[in-house]
Amino acid sequence: MAQILATYIALPGTTAEAFEHWHEVLGGELKMQKYGDTPMPGMPFEPDPNAVAHVTLDLPGGHLAGGDAMDDETYNIEGSAYSLLYQVDTVEDAQAIIDKFVAAGGRVGMPFEQAPWGDHYGQVFDKFGVMWALNVPAAQ
Template identity: 60%
Template sequence: MKPLLATYISLPGTAAEAMQHWQDVFGGELSITRYGDLGLEGIPFDPDPQAVAHSTLVLPGGTIAAGDAMGDGEYPLTGTAYSLLYTAGSADEARTAIGKLEAGGGQMNMPFAVAPWGDWYGQVLDRFGVMWAFTAPAGS
């Protein structure tokens, strides 16, 4: 297997819903493993059998991985401290994905328009608190 860098997002009990939504938006091959699927015994915590232990969404240009966070910690997803950058093949492809994220409960953070550097760029904050930045080549 060749090396691969994937984004991993720890979600507060919404990993399955988020990954299925992102598959609806971007396509790709989705795999979800729940703790109940693993038959774990003797681990140092008692997870909900329906919680997502690990999931991957494999897209043509990369992979998103996610799981449900364990514990009672805070999960500051909302904001722009981090984001996922999706480079679309065309402005229309980016507009389609942006529209699906907005229709799914997201909100425009920065309108998709030609940026000062000449390419298309915009941002959407999805309903899970993840900020998606989109770019597409100039003239597309």
Template identity: 60%
Template sequence: MVSSIATYISLPGHTAEAMTHWHEIFGGELTILRYGDTGMEGLPFTPDPEAVAHSTLTLPNGAIAAGDSMGDGTDYPIRGTAYSLLVTTDTADEARGYIDGFLDAGGTTNMPFEKAPWGDWYGQVFDRFGVMWAFSTSDA
């Protein structure tokens, strides 16, 4: 049985900044481990000691994990709708607060937060790093 599932994002060299930003918006507990702090030797690549080896933002009902990509030709486009995070909130006002946090910090609206055809509130924003965040609530 699966005990938990977390989203893992590989970012091109700005994981610490993105995770710190998301921590400012959502709160929770943030841990960041840089390669220079790991003592790892014998890796098949030579990472920048300041690069993020692993980070986790633990929230009451989930987690986001991330690390810096190593630039070995596996950097995939971040901005798009193929990868996104869905945040379900208790109220529409709570969702609007998170959305405003992203927009105030340089994000852009992808889909306005409004009543959806299925009856819930739904909307999407791209944060300043290109990650798409979708917000949903059944709050009337």
């Protein structure tokens, strides 16, 4: 089995909605398991059966994973603590992703434009407060 590094995000009760939204915007393959889907005897806590136990979104070039945060976990979501860098092939693809996030209630954090280092780069916060940095490498 190949080794894979995936980004893991625990959101405060909005994980299912967030991953479904990201799947809609980015595509890929979504797999989700809620605590109520499979009995888990011996759990050290009593989870909400509708809470996400584990979810994955497999995208070309990467993976996102996550689950709902437990009650005693608190997060300040919007900011740089939850930020994802997504490199895509074309300026048009990146702009389309940004437009979808904004249309669904997100906001631009940094305009998407040519950066001083030559790439096209910009940031958008989705409606869950997660920052997506979009990057398109400069033509070689």
